[in-house]
Amino acid sequence: MAKWTADDLPDMTGRTVLVTGAGGGLGLITARELARAGARVVLGVRNPDKAAEAIIGMAGTFEVRHLDVADLGSVRQFAETWTGDLDIVVNNAGVMDVPLTRTPQGFDVQTATNYFGPFVLTNLLLPRIGDRVVSVTSQLHRQGRIDLDDLAWRSRKYHRMKAYYDSKLAIVLFSLELQRRLTASGSSVRSVLAHPGIASTSLAAHSPSGFINRLGFLINTPERGALPILYAATQDVPGNAYVGPDGPGSIRGYPKVRKPSSAGLDETTARNLWRATAALTGVGTEVAR
Template sequence: MARWTAADLPDLSGRTVLVTGAGSGIGLVAARELARVGARVTLGVRDVEKGRRAVAGMPGDFDVRHLDVADLRSVRSFAQAWTGPLDILVNNAGVMDVPAARTADGLDVQTATNYTGPFVLTNLLLPYLTDRVVSVTSQLHRRSKLDVDDFDWRARRYRPMKAYQDSKLALVLFSLELQRRLTASGSPVRSVLAHPGIATTSLAAHSSANLVNRFAFLLNDPEHGALPTLYAATQDLPGNAFVGPDGLGGIKGHPAVRRPAKVGLDRSRATALWQATAALTGVGEGAA
């Protein structure tokens, strides 16, 4: 069977897509390719001027807007300003292995960027969504020991890589519970997951693990790293599908539908995390 590439993307003329964190790396590649096949692509980025420079000269219809997913005021402002249908939401923005810090809302910066902010954004944009939500997770979710009662790192000693792993498992559980709620409400919207394997982007380059600098020849480049996101955003997949590279360990390759860690399919844990997140943020209890 031929391996799926961006050349296999369907025509997306008339469709509207939002990609968060699309000013560079995998998000920018995904935005570029979706626009190339006709989608109107909104880039939700912290630095609007950087985002505009990134897409300058690219063919396609781009709209660059300010969005800092770690700042719930920014998330709410962005969602309140949204009008019209949104076919595809790609929760791509993320940070990895960063020092302990708190946002203006008092949230852990890494957890807020990778999970809490996307949770709030998705819930606020649900009334506009027509097709699907794609949440970009990581194979490192498999190493998580997520404490649902302390997912925002208020009681435990903060450990940067553990917080990253936990935030990516939280996204997997979020997708599971979101799909359950969408199905229960009769909504046609799907929640799906994608992970890039390990890609040579700035996200991992500064990590203490330093995998990019030491083993770049074994990893996906950004072009291939974006393929699971593009596949998850455009192909006919069941709700809560998990798409990642087809190579050994899901580190490198072309997109294929795989399975997340067993804990990522724990419905009671997913429901408990949703309820805890809704209580912390004040958003999501009545969603779907």
Template sequence: MKNWTADRLPILTGTTVVITGATGGIGLITARELARAGATVVLAARDVDKAHRAIASLPGDVTVRRLDVADLDSVRAFADAYPGRIDVLINNAGVMDIPAARTPQGLDVQTATNYFGPFLLTTLLLPRITGRVVTVGSQLHRFGRLDLDDLDWRTRRYNGLAVYEASKLAVVLFSLELQRRLDEAGSTVRSIVAHPGIARTGLVAHSPLGFINRVPFLVQDAEHGALPLLYAATQDVPGNAYVGPDGLFGFTGYPLVRKPSRAAQDPAVARRLWQATAALTGA
């Protein structure tokens, strides 16, 4: 559908959506629009007070539960305590090009936030998910280089941008293998990747790439950035779709199903990545 916008969302009454890291940026807009359409929205946030402030002005049924997606103990606690069914899980929380740091489990924080945590969260919640898993990717996955023997950046030199790119390539491969496993199990659940193109948010606050927010023709506002997430969560897209803006280089525009990089479509790598990640996270 051309030039799709959030006013074409269906009525979502009776649908429960869990979205991670929606205290700001495209996640908060996604939560707002889903709630406006009638969904019950659960914001899974590491800073619960900030999340409550963020949802104060939102319409509809929005609640907050604590989740630090980088901390695997927090992910397990969230999944253990989560009551009931989830129609759509949106793995949105992310960080970009941050300084090197380690989680309480000793994992790289950036990779844990963008990939290990969403992997564990999804696999733990999967028995409760009835509809879709939407994981937020990035066009920067196209530059990603994975080392399956060093997913956690122990032997390679840490470079914030390279780590981000690799984490987003891992996300797209994760979605591919998840869909394969769902199909094999005869499940109707769909695994979809959505990316916002380049959207003006706080994501680049730590990065030398922060200047990009001031280049008008390259960047869209966060409202447009949220559209691919909303589209992936609610529209008729096939499992393993890669949804992003329809404009030049996929940077700006309206949601469209496109193709990720060739490296992100390699089923053999996706399988080996899944096994290596399961071993690292204890999933």
């Protein structure tokens, strides 16, 4: 059976896609391929100059805008200044295994980047989104645990990797609850999940061991790692689909719809997490569409 690749992307002419964290790595590859297929791609990035340099020579229509998803002030400003329609949002921006640093809102930067920022951005842009929201997670969400009383690591002793696991479980639960709310409201917009398996990108650059990028042939190349994101963004998959590599353990391979952990499918936790996040951020009390 033929394996799906970026060559199988549909014609995206007339479509507008926002990709966060698109200044490099999987986000840049995702943006490049969607633009090559005809989409107008907006790169929401912390460093616009770096992103503008990265897309030089790439085919397609791009727009670079400043967006720091860890800073909810930046997220709000970005959403408030958005004009026109928006077909697809790819919540790709992420950090992994970073030291404890606080955002202007007092959240730890890892949870803010990987979860709070995407939550707020998606909710604020939702009235404009016409097709779907793709949230990028990780197989490591299977090791996560949600502490509803301390989502931002204020009372617990901060643990770099546990914060990553938890944030990636949180984004899985966010997708589940978003899809439930969209369905209940009669919306045709879909909330979809994607993960790259283990891909050799700069995501783990802050890790003290750097073990991920030393796994060699066992992991996906960045080009291959972007395929599940592209598949989730463009193919006719059901709401709350979980797209990842088709190989053993979903570590590497080509896109396939799989299943998240049982914790990621817990509807009660998903509802409670949404409420707790809305209380912390002041966003998400309603699905506008």
